[in-house]
Amino acid sequence: MRMIPDRVPSGSSQAERRIFQELRELEVPEWTVALHSLNLPEHVRKRVCEIDFLLVGERGLLALEVKGGVVSCRKGIWHSRDLRGRRHRLKESPLEQASTAMFSLENRLRNHFGAELPGRTVFAHGVVLPDCDFDVASAEWDPAMVMDAHQIATTGWKAWLDALGTFWEEKPGSRARLSAADVKRYLEFLRPDFDQIPTLRQLSQQVEADLTALTQQQYRALDLGRSNDRIIFEGGAGTGKTMLAAEICRRSADSGVRVLMTCRSGVLATFVGDQPGLEKATVVPFHRVAEFDAASFDLVVVDEAQDLINTADLEAIDRVLAGGLADGRWIFLLDSNNQRGLVGHYEAEAMASLNRQRPAKLVLVDNCRNTSEIVTATQQRTGADLGVTTAGHGLEVSVLEPPVNEAGRAIGEVLDQLVDDQVPLEHVVLLSARDFAESVFGSLPPVWRQRVDLLDLIRLRSPTPGRIGFADIARFKGLESPFVLLESPPPVDTNAARTELYVGMTRARAALWVVSPISPARQGQA
Structure with missing residues (x-):
């Protein structure tokens, strides 16, 4: 099924993300397009509303309300409990949400197209509960209108959509299947409100928001290394090594530790040194390390370390570190497989010498920079x-x-x-x-x-x-x-x-x- 947009928008729930992927992989000739998060500026009771998924095809228009977690109803009041166990009171039942949203969409389409096309269109709605089994009978809904976790695992999407389509087609009224031209007319009206292509700036802002959140994952590595005096972080470009280096220095310097952070690049060292919270740390390019007295630092953090792992450079670090490389505290962050040789030089024997100090080794695998x-x-x-x-x-x-x-x-x-x-x-x-x-x-x-x-x-x-x-x-x-x-x-x-x-x-x-x-x-x- 063709999805519009073709990737899950930011802010979608876990349940919506799952359904998005399942609909994308579905091939149902009668439902060819699925619009996700269709916003309606008019609603029968609300100022605005949203249809989680609107399926469009020759069988008509089908609004799906997706509700993750477990749903319940006590004395007419509906609640949902998410996967973390938190309970939320719902203003209306999921079925009522789907019903009123589709009714509002039908009114909007009649105002735009007139009575003819909407008058022969099947307007349907249903509810998807992917995280719970739902076998409650009520006069307020038909079992065909609800797809739960059990049905997803057994009956499957094709059979449920076919049964749901039949349920609504059998309602009174002169309804008929839509032609390809009819479907196109609907999509041309619905898509401008929904499928506006984001500008590059908007895309960048979204990626930046995602990356800002994702870098929090890298902080877990800090907790793993707190009890180790000597650590090697290894990971490819974009795995957050420089961010980790800066945060290690920030935390250590705040604790009164004499911290040196260094790297081959003067540009990178200056850029990192200007970051907030690093005023108490010493951040300098490697060529300035020789300016410091012996044993000047309690901790040395080396970023882009593949540029400095050679005998001469390690001796310079050994001199300024209290206890030296053998007994002192140091952290090297490197990408030894892919960035060696561009600046500085790397010696396998020097790396072997570092490894003989039995450092803790943490491999960073989450790329939090690049899409x-x-x-x-x-x-x-x-x-x-x-x-x-x-x-x-x-x-x-x-x-x-x-x-x-x-x-x-x-x-x-x-x-x-x-x-x-x-x-x-x-x-x-x-x-x-x-x-x-x-x-x-x-x-x-x-x-x-x-x-x-x-x-x-x-x-x-x-x-x-x-x-x-x-x-x-x-x-x-x-x-x-x-x-x-x-x-x-x-x-x-x-x-x-x-x-x-x-x-x-x-x-x-x-x-x-x-x-x-x-x-x-x-x-x-x-």
Whole structure:
């Protein structure tokens, strides 16, 4: 069944999410489209109301009210008890909700179409109770109108929908099945109120809200590591390593611990150091570690640690840490499989030396930065394991392959669309392994080229509204942006190119465009 919209909207209940997926997988010729969360601006008793699912097809229009948890009725008062055991009083029964919502929809359709089309349409309603068995008989409803957990598991959707359709078709009135043209007319009226395509800015805001909530999951790792003096967190890009590093430093410094957080990148170190609550911690790029006296810190936290796991760099950390690496407290956060070699260098023997200190090891598998589309595209193009994305859906990753001499114009069209969709340009970052002038972005039309800032520490701290940022992929490692346009490195046949592509693609939170211009030679081959 075609779902509109094609993914579950934010705020949907667990029960609605389940029913959404089951309807999506259902093939019933008589019901071809399901509209989820159809809002009605007029209702017989309420200011507004919502139909959980409206099925539209040749058999007519069917409103489904979904009520999760367990429902009960005592002395005419309906209650629901959710899966956490919390009880809620309902203003009306689920069947009454479905009935009045469908009656209100019918009135609205009659006002719009007149009497002819609605007059021969079957208007039906039913209730779905996916979490409980419901075998209560009453004069107020017919058993055919209710689908409960038992029926879902045994009878199934097709049989129930067929029986429900027959129940309503047998009601008095000159009702008939709808033609394809009739269905189209209904959808063309219903869809504008319901299926407005979200702008990119709205999509970004939703993804940002999801990500803000999901990063709370990463805090569980903090509790697992509280009793360990030496810890290695390992996970792919987007699994929340930098967030964990900052939170560890914040909590430890508040407890009076002398904390050093460091990483190879000066840009990342400055960005993290500016975060609220880190005033009591020392956050510096690695090249400044040598400035501190021996045993200056009780805890050393190393982010992007794959850049520093070599004998010389570990000796520098050992010197400033009270007790050294053997007896002191340290936490390394790394992505050893996919980001090694882009900056700094990694030595297997140095890693073995760290492991001999028997650190606790925690593997981070929840990707809380990238949408499932970005994760899938990155895995397909680089083979990297980004863990399991919990950040939900976003836009499909777009691959732009214009001829070289038209690349700037093609990128400009993407930027035009972002402006049309009200995306703040300071939320957009252009990434390349080359300098701006030599990159594909250097060929942008003048109207766009003059709005690009080369990102530095000042601009990262305080982006200029209405300005687009440009950064080298390596310098942007550890950072992120809602919208990223990435110049694809040369053909991914070397580890370095694959690493650049991996790092660049995983900087995007909400939407990603990969720009891979076609050279004249490739055009000729095509």
